[in-house]
Amino acid sequence: MNLTVEHKENISQEDINIFYEFCKKSVDNAEIASYLEACVRCGLCFEACHFAVSENISGKMKPELVPAYKADLLRDIYKENYTILGKIKKALGFGVKITPEKIKEQKFLVYDTCTNCDRCARVCPMGIETPKLTSIVRGALSLAGQAPEDLVNATNAALETGSPFGIDKESYLQILTDISKNHDIQIPIDKNNSEYLYITTSLDLTQFQDSIAKAAKIFNRANLNWTMSSIAREGSNMGVFLGRKDIQKELGKRILEGAKKVGAKYLIYAECGHGYQFLRYVAPNLFEDWDFEVILVDELAYKLINERKINLNKKVLKQTATLHYSCQIGRRGGLTQIPRELTKMVSENYVDSIDKAEKNLCCGGGGGVVINEEAHEHMQKAFLLKIEQYDKVGAKNIVTYCANCQFVLDMNSKEYNRDYQIKSLIELIAEAMED
């Protein structure tokens, strides 16, 4: 396996050329071209972006954070290559000039202050999907060695071990053995002819091990024919963050191989936004023989409740609870009402958040921002908007269905000395099951 990503401190002319060529090739596409042609500079997307707004309320106006601006260099490259006026300008010596400073600015705009949350796309009157444009710029930067070092390191660890945290097969099996013993729960591994394959994440294996035990409790209670796999270990896919289909495919191969080996029909995916996007919507287009139905673990739990294979009989959250909708599973993936219904089932006092469902504000750490040290202060500022919203509805419990959101909200709550309890939905469902 030779695919690796490079991180370079300096930016050479060759790196700039690589950046330019990747952008040029990527915009030669009808959908992308239509987005680049359509912007009418109305500025509505500014108010939708948590980074733009939070920077603004903290006193430092940064107009360059308007989502439309993030695509401007890509737009210029498009025009210069695919429009008559752009070609004439280039011929007259007024073509696009890309300097190392411009490359650094692009990194700031697409990696440090964009979570690919898609909220700006929902307000755009022209239907422009800015995250598709920022993902192209991310891909171009990563090929030119200019992706953030933390993301590059995590990607190389994932390419080598299958895990951005470097959890190899041996460590994975040991973690599952420990979870099984500590929680006195059966966790089948590599069981052939399993209808359901449960795929977890680095965060669950390290930070939220209870969620694995509790998911197993649900599957066992419902008598599912399920297994975990020593090959398809994690669904996290760093290629999504780097805007790189080649990396996405390489990492996806393990899932395909592991799922085929156990004969799975259904891939039950743990609470994880970007991995859900990849497994459910990207992988079927990358692999011809991808023939699985992908279900989020909470979605499956809802089905099992409706089929009366598991029963909930406890309201485990006593204090006011609200739901934080995942950008990738909710806004982009369409799964909003099932998590809301489930949260209501386990809460004595449920309140809707200020921005419901598709409009929900991002946690601030998606798109790889949480592991990018250089983006930390922007992520923290963005959390001020969440505090304002939670306090308005008096929320004490914040329920999440993405481990990344859970981690980010918990970390930021502590940094701002807030006592919100950040909860995983699947864990609450297992706790609410009758004994």
Ligand code: SF4
């Ligand atoms: S995708 Fe989200 S973070 Fe990125 S520019 Fe749009 S609103 Fe801002």
Ligand code: SF4
């Ligand atoms: S909302 Fe859409 S059309 Fe308006 S500035 Fe933003 S990207 Fe352009």
